[in-house]
Amino acid sequence: QKEVEQNSGPLSVPEGAIASLNCTYSDRGSQSFFWYRQYSGKSPELIMFIYSNGDKEDGRFTAQLNKASQYVSLLIRDSQPSDSATYLCAVNDDKIIFGKGTRLHILP
Amino acid sequence: SAVISQKPSRDICQRGTSLTIQCQVDSQVTMMFWYRQQPGQSLTLIATANQGSEATYESGFVIDKFPISRPNLTFSTLTVSNMSPEDSSIYLCSVESLRAAAGQFFGPGTRLTVL
Numbered sequence A: 001q002k003e004v005e006q007n008s009g010p011l012s013v014p015e016g017a018i019a020s021l022n023c024t025y026s027d028r029g030s031q032s033f034f035w036y037r038q039y040s041g042k043s044p045e046l047i048m049f050i051y052s053n054g055d056k057e058d059g060r061f062t063a064q065l066n067k068a069s070q071y072v073s074l075l076i077r078d079s080q081p082s083d084s085a086t087y088l089c090a091v092n093d094d095k096i097i098f099g100k101g102t103r104l105h106i107l108p
Numbered sequence B: 001s002a003v004i005s006q007k008p009s010r011d012i013c014q015r016g017t018s019l020t021i022q023c024q025v026d027s028q029v030t031m032m033f034w035y036r037q038q039p040g041q042s043l044t045l046i047a048t049a050n051q052g053s054e055a056t057y058e059s060g061f062v063i064d065k066f067p068i069s070r071p072n073l074t075f076s077t078l079t080v081s082n083m084s085p086e087d088s089s090i091y092l093c094s095v096e097s098l099r100a101a102a103g104q105f106f107g108p109g110t111r112l113t114v115l
Helices: none
Strands: A011-014 A019-025 A032-038 A045-050 A054-058 A061-066 A071-076 A085-092 A096-098 A102-107 B004-007 B010-013 B019-025 B031-037 B043-050 B068-072 B075-080 B089-096 B104-106 B110-114
Touching (some): A011 A019, A019 A032, A019 A085, A019 A102, A032 A061, A032 A071, A045 A061, A045 A071, A071 A085, B004 B089, B019 B089, B043 B068, B043 B075
Parallel strands (some): A011 A102, B010 B110
Antiparallel strands (some): A019 A071, A032 A045, A032 A085, A054 A061, A061 A071, A085 A096, A085 A102, B004 B019, B019 B075, B031 B089, B068 B075, B089 B110
16 A cells, blocks of 8 residues: 655744655655645645655745655754644655545644 | 635534535636645545546545535535534645646635534
8 A cells, every 4th residue: 555654743943944845655656746835724735746766945944855765854944833734745656645634734 | 916805704513414615716727626624634635536527536435425616727626525523624726827737726725613
């Protein structure tokens, strides 16, 4: 069974620091990788996608992919209280499989 | 990204009844997806709805329990039939981006409580 694993948290990070969220996946054939942000009571919002090894930067967000290690991460620079949410890692093979999410809490 | 709306946004239903959830997209899309998110859990795909063909259900989900309609390229419905408290969940529809590898976009969800 294909799996996507995340630490459930909560991960507490001081405001202004870098938040690092990690995800591992089981299917070596996976091609596309996504990070979604989900605020409490809201639906998931796509914030990053990556499908090549290395880093992809978009504003304060950087997605990192290492296919050899089957590992994908999300870095949030200059963390803000508004970044407090659950972050879902998702992996696309023939369908998208979601991890259970990591709760991130930015401390003011 | 597509703009997706769902109706109702929430409902409280009695055991044994059925509820139909509507999903409307502001552009034509080939595939629409229905997910369930139970409290504190991640997203579980129920089925993929293609226009003009039967929906494709994931393991553990059956058409009798979750019938789906897809009458055109901008609309789909999911019915939760013969509900029990275990069906209490958030139900979400989603569509793929124009480039499938760029992910899916979700509607606002329907929060269902079954008493």
